[in-house]
Amino acid sequence: MIRTFGLSKNYGPTPALDDVDLNVTPGSIYGLVGPNGAGKTTLLGVLSGLRTATAGSMEIGTERIAMLPDTPHFDPWLTAREVVDLARALGSRPGAESRVDELLELTGIADAADRAVGGFSRGMLQRLGLAATLVGDPDLVLLDEPCSALDPLGRREVLDLIARLRGEATVVFSSHILADVQEVCDTVGILRQGRLLFEGSLGELLVGNAVPRYLIRLRAPLDPVVAGLRQLDWIRDVAVLDPEQIRVTANSLDEAEARLVPALANSGAYVVSLAPEAASLEDVFLEVVA
């Protein structure tokens, strides 16, 4: 659906995007994560045609693109129903008018459908923006921080709505909330200072980029075991979590899998249990952008 080749965007001398090669497969949900100023909004702006790349090229397999900015804004004297109906009418494939009410219902603002949007909270505007984005049944949906202003219930509803688009539309959404990305995305792209540091499936990201950590429960005493492990050059860190548990961080997964059990045996440890510590996206994200 989307392929970019060496995409760059400069604001004066400052690069906002630097040689980005993006590959988004049709029907997938692609999560774009990165710290503030990483270039996420700029990248979505270039993909939507609202901004022009300084260098590079891109291929987008559709012209039916809808974008939702992080703080949607509409003429305050329009009602919610009129906003969504305007979006429907402007779509290249305007659907039935009943679709307007359907989207208002799905996004949880049906009760406020006939109220002027000037009095809407930011969260309600975000729900309305999502309804206006989806009403035209776009092939490519670009969402910039779609859950940033929502309460937990609203976030849940919007994530469910995004998840339902899988296979029907291609979704690229940026987010600071890594748990959201982990929950709904097939593919993740990590941006930092305009560069795409990682792109791949969540599995690849969590396995390939996570520093291998193991939680080991031992019978006391722990000190000789900890001292012995700390002398090994393939072990990065040994942390004592409580009187019976340590966390061992290895340099690589291969080394840990091949050498950790023998090392424990050699140190005279009485091992009660040993398990890899599941890496969260947040852990991996921090490792990648560090």
Added chain:
Amino acid sequence: MSLWKLEWIRLFRTKRWIALLGVYVFFGLVGPLTARYISEILESFGGGVQVVVPEPVAADGIASYVSNATQIGLLVSVGVAAAALAFDAKPQMGIFLRTRVANVRDIIGPRYLVITAAVAAAFALGSVAALYESTVLMGSLPFGGWLLGTLLGCLYLAFASAVVAAVAGKTQSVLVTSIVTIGILLVLPIIGIAPEIGEWLPSHLVGAIDSLVRGGAVSDYLGATAVTIALTFGALGLAVRWAEQREL
């Protein structure tokens, strides 16, 4: 809901139509009154000083309307047009529209035409009021000259709205768009002080109605009319081009 309907709703729900109609019709009613009773008005403020003014004629009522309408009325018209045509003033609103139309022309077209129609209608209604009151108070006026003069006034306002559209393509903010447009429209008459240039400029059309109801020749305005039409289309072309080039 289409972009055309959106503009009509904008005009009515924001009450901007009241501002437009109010200012032009007000001056259409007040202008001939002040022209008719200028002598009495000046004397009442003169502290016993006798003021001698020529006997007013019906055309003075029209002249008084045009004088006010082209100042206060133009300011209001430019402000109302800028509020509609500076659609990127809030970028999130610009994003909503721009990502849903094939060309930015589709946004500018309805906004320009609806606002121009509203401004022209308000000016014309004010002119009708001025014609009626001038006729009642001071005598009849040549209808053909009045009608043509009113149409030329509307053409000038269409040009002013096109300038607003072009400036909005560059400046983005409603306030800056209004100020820059007013600046441009004020510079034109200054340039036009030289008669050989002035009779070709859009600002020449402002006084057309006054001249035509006094028996002025239509041919005096042909050049300015042609130039104004050309500049209006040119400004609209620039508006589209500059809006297309803008990044949000």
